[in-house]
Amino acid sequence: MRRLDEAAARSMASSDDAIGWGRLDMPDDVVARACARLDMTLRAFGHGDVRAAAMADTAAWVEGGAPAPALAGDGAANVVLTSGGLMVPEGVLHDQALHRAVAAHALAHLRHTPTGVPAGRMKAMTLAVLSLLEDARVERLLAAELPGLGRCLEQALFVGESDPGLDFSSLALRLARAIARPSHGDGNYWVEKGREAFERLWRAGARRREDYTALGQMLANDLGQMRVRMDPDHYVRPRHRDDDSWLWRHPADAEQVLLASQAQDTSAGEGAAATDATPVAPLEPPAPLEPSAAQERRGPHAPNARAVAPALSAQRGTAEPRERPELPAPGRVFHYPEWHHRAGLLRENWCRLEEFGPGALPLPSAAASAASAASAESTRGPAQSSAPLQRKRSKKRSAMGALRLPRAHDLDRAHRLRRQGEGETLDINAAIEAAVDRRGGTMPDPRMFIRPGRRVRSVSVLVLLDLSESANDRGQDGHSLLDRERDAALMLAAAAGAAGHRVAIHGFHSNTRQNVRYLRLFDFGQPLDAVAHARIDAQQAAWSTRLGAALRHATALLTVAHHAPTARRASPARYTPNAPNAPNTPNARRAILVITDGAPSDIDVHDSRHLVEDARTAIAQARGQGIACHCLAVDGNAVDDVRRMFGPRGHDIVTDPAVLPVRLARAFARLLI
Template sequence: MSRGGERRRAALLRALWNRTRPIATWPLPEPGGPPQRPRFDDDEIRLPHGAAPVRAADDRLAEASLAHIGAHLAFGSGRFAAGSLRPVQVALVSLIEDARVEALALRERPGLRRLWLPFHAAEPGARTAPDLMARLSRALLDPGSDDPDAFVAKGRALFFADPSAWTDPGFSRRLGDRLGNDLGQMRVPFSPRSYIVEPAYRDDHAGLWEQPEPEAASGPERLPGDAAARAAGVDPPPGPAASLRRYPEWDHRIRCARPDWASVREEEPATGPTRSVAPDPRLDRTLSLLRLSRMTRRRRQLDGDELDLAAAVDAVGLIRSGRQPEPRLYARIQRRPAPVPVLLLIDVSLSTADPAPGGGRLIDAALDVAYTVIGALPRLQVPLAVMAFRSAGRHDVRATWIKRWSDAPGIAAGRLAALAPGGSTRLGAALRHAGGMLPPGPGLILVLTDGEPSDIDIHDPAYLVADAREACRRLAGDGVTVLGLALAHAQIEALARICTARRCVSIHTLSRLRALIGTIGRGAWS
């Protein structure tokens, strides 16, 4: 499955129609099984066209479906009530409605005809009801159609008689009624149970009709996979809204990375009651000193903010004595390079419910650190994001945004307060995920953990340590440094095995934390 392909499908619906719906991907039907058609409702779109391929050119059917469903969303107006319509009339009202929204779509986006038309394969010849309907569908889209059938020709003439009527949804109802009647009088048999909408890109019409009267809905039975999934109690496949990412994991025994091994899902943060942290005047002082020290003066520059007095005096001396002066006459006030973005990664596994050395639980100590960092770094203009993580086996690593890059620091307090210890610590996957959330270029990940990684499906204590170490190594290759923050001095040793002793700091006292923030503010951690 291609994540890029799924994003492309969502972006396509947005670009063509400025609409958004979760798009569920359904597998292709079994060979020999009944064909399936897309379906849409107020909540989602289902495409039974299989996994999204990487190349857009291989995904024309899904593209055509999304363009068609988008036209329903843009030009449809609520659902039809089936009332006393016969199934053949329901099918024809739906067919005319398809043609109506497509005709309106083509007024604004004439190029869609090139997308849709290749799927219309119906040729003059067969005269069963589904054949006649497919031929009519084609005749209503294809301006070059010359279908000789009287029914098709009549439908076409009535449809194009008054294009100004297309904007009225009642048009489909009236014309569909009439053509359905005609088809009934032609004594052409129509079986609603075996009827499949043609061509394949069009939806199954379930989204066009009011649902409380199931026998009125023209559509076929529900998609086979649907019932099966419900019977098995399986969640429907997640749409793009639930973002799931897979990461490799390093297995130290085989000295190899297992591809797509751990799955990380992002959870929406909850919010809890906020609490205030006592202000630390010494931290404030550290911060204001750091802000001042952002400027440095560089002397004897070719170009700069002001004349460098010493250089100017020298130069005038040289000029007066008839010699060539040195051109480096200016002093330049220069700022330190822009601070690198910092991502604070907080371990909220069950073990953080253990008591902390200074009293309280480890998680409370961790949250205090987080409050302080969130309060301090944005004041130093350091871009900051905060994420919490926990895990329950390799398929279920959860990451929660406490503060995204663009969130105001104030938003984090309530989300931090809602964090409760639970689950395990699959640190490597969390680190890889966090690394992917940093903007390209140098970055810093602060890992706030109680020490040893662990997880319910891992019994070898060295495995996750080796994996986390490998994740740090990979991140270092991308210019991202991982600093381990230990809440108790005793944890340093375990952390040092992951991010090396040089990159571990114990922040069990406030002064240590102040020093750490100072180091980050000066950019002196590397």
């Protein structure tokens, strides 16, 4: 190994002497002789078939031999390594230290990287993260063989000082530096997570390219959750690294594949997660990748340096989560605390929640809906048509009244009925209120007696829907979890309302603690008519799941409704459970039913336990105020977190989303016992 390193040093030194690097004055001579020097270096290591050539660089060359920045600026060309040659920007060839690093990095790929792995339909961000890990892997392997070249590659990453930015290019450079120099502390959660995972794999003996595929997809997914924007046109790599053309084989007609993928995304309503569900094909030997329809994602970027910009430009934003459409008017703003489980502290006014009532939510017109459906049908082929899905949903909606609650809702109990017009004993509280009303000059309520009787227990239930981005995921039958949630909630509202109970349907999602949106889709006492159905159907899912803040707001709404004074009416018979001002007597139960697909998360929270513990605290506070909380989780992998939040008897795991309405009705019935 030492002999090889000495040979590398002698080769580069002899080429320096032969070319006379320090005596060059004309830039053209520098470029020509630098290319010859690269050829000699590659030939010395047995890669003489790879010839070096200069390419135009729009980035300005720093006069006087000043070090170039570690990252190329916008518009600077990248090094391109292919089976036929090594194309190096002129600005890189003018820097001797950078020129050495280019040769070392190209040699690392030529010795250790299988070329032409099919990129399939992986997104630009996933490809970039996987390429970064592959660069780190081969550079570390080369450093083990030739330590001198390893030091050269490490120094090339630390040329110049860069601000610790949070854009994709900055995070990628910070991760590359952290892997190249493990003692370099960065402090960023994502960077440290990637470095620790890389070191863990390396210590476990992972030396193959495919050993790091799962790590790359996980890191890309984390960037998507963090809302990091990956703009391929402005992604700048370290100057000595190539543009990854050596690593991937892209489809011949990238534009056609891109258009087909975008059409598929439109028909499926797929959320833009940063990770790619399509696995990388085996590296030995490379085989064409044939993803299924459910795994198809937006198109790849172009196969070489000259075509990479336009092809990647067409994908701009594909790694970004779909933005939530802006609502027509700002809603009411509330501030709620959040529990910090490590500090044991309830941080006051930590979360900003914006509430939107039914009037502020989008309600598409029938004409617009029909036009949208007709347009979708005309642009999608028969295999992608949504007509079968619409027919299925129509059948479900037509059968909404057929949903029957379990017999538990018919149970009644003996009660002492208070505030009666006649009875055996006097209701002391009602009598005191009547005396206060007389002193105040208002008409007292004549119902001041208590009598025994039996009465069906009524319940006021708030169904809280998780409207995060993951609710857009579709099952094998083509229905998304959001469709299942809406159907189940509407079916329960119809059945419970017919039985004399009060049901409201609300939803929530979040984008950091400063932007939690709470949507009152269907309020207590509203008619469940076509307008309510259209309003709920028009809602979209996006962003993340900050459950604790939404639970605190739902608790506050139920508490205010419970203690608000009710209107006086002439006849007690006119008080109906579904009326907007229906009385909430002390024996009427209040409950929150949460429908979610897993544990809470948000992009500004990196501790997986933080929001779980906060939601657990919010649930305990709600139960302390007499409000029952129950959860239906449609993700069996989140059973531990759901049990931690809601308790062993406060949750149900729904493995089949198709039975969600039945399971929701059973959970509702248990509240009546």
